[in-house]
Amino acid sequence: MTLRSYAMNQATFPEMYERWLVGPLFQPWADMTLEEVRLSRGDRVLDIACGTGIVARVARERLGNADFVVGIDVSSDMLAIARAVAPDIDWREGNASALPLHDGEQFVVIVCQQGLQFFPDKAAAAAQMRRALAKGGRLAVTTWRSDDEIPFFRELRRVAERHLGAISDQRYSFGDAALLETLLREAGFNEVRSKVVSRTIRFEDDAPFLRLNAMALVGMSAAGKAMGDHERKRVVEDIVSESAPVLQPYTDGSGIAFEVSTNLATAKG
Known part of the structure; x- marks a missing residue:
């Protein structure tokens, strides 16, 4: 995933992403997704659009061996954080539509967590995933549902649109599970299935979350660019200041809690 970098207390966006978002927002889904593909000892794992690497790191912890884990992302800034946090994992910079793999290199498990919606050529990326997946291997892809189905994020977007005009929020731009399934079938995957999973996410400190979300919305808007x-x-x-009222219904005295929903598609090679 690639988002613009901004300064806040001298921290880059990837640094703030890792510090404030990964634990509360992305690690629970990483745990769930690796359970879904039944990760087991000896599996070679590829994390596509790895960001700062939470799926790869969780996989490494479960496998007990970083030699079996590779993370790929197009953003050198995100990968710099990934390398700093887990230098033993094989981190590679590259595009999902032309994965930087060794000759004949394949994986038993491939995960793409909340990255597919950002790929300009989704068909090419799906074809690359198929090429990289070993025969009988397992694939898992997650994409957020439309923010029309996630009131919390929909309301925050509408606040931002007062300043920026209409925003096409890429994070929620591939929420149709049927389209996701079709994409994978056309790429040659077998046993393609999907389901919608919802869960409550909690942030003990809402200020960094609110700022990061505002930064992301500005970065994705035509006006912001x-x-x-x-x-x-x-x-x-x-935007941060005007978003405060949106948080009130989601505040319970020890932070904020809100429900988010994702598609979880699985397939086999």
Whole structure:
């Protein structure tokens, strides 16, 4: 996944992403997805669009051997954090539509967690996943449902749109499970299935989350891309300030809690 980097207390977006989002938001889904593919000792695992590497790290912990785990991402900034956190894992920079694999290299388990929706050529990426998956291997792909089905994020987007105009939020842009299944079948996968999974996510400190979400929305908007750094920072601050009322119904005294839903598609090679 690639998002613009912004400064906040000298931290980059990937640093803040790892510190504030990975544990509460992405690790629970990584645990669930690796359970779904029945990860077991000896499996070679590929984490596509690995970001700062939470799926790869959880897989390494379960396998007990980093030699069996590879993480690939297009963002050198995200990978820099991944390498700093887990230097023993094989991190590779590359595009999902042209995976940087060794000749004949294949994997027993491939996971793409919340990355497919960002790929410009999804068919090419799916074909690459198929090429990389060993015969009989297991694939798992997750994509958030549309934010029309996730009131919390829908309301935050609408606050941002007051300043930026209409925003096409890529994070929730591939929420149709039927399209996801079709994509995988057309790439040659077998036993393609999907289900919708919902769970409650909790943030003890809502301020960093709110800021990161505002930064992401600004970065994905046409208006935000045209702004200079000073104006972009000001707009982020305005969105954060105006988003506070959205949090009130989700606050329970020890942070915020809200439900999110994702497609979870599985297939075999």
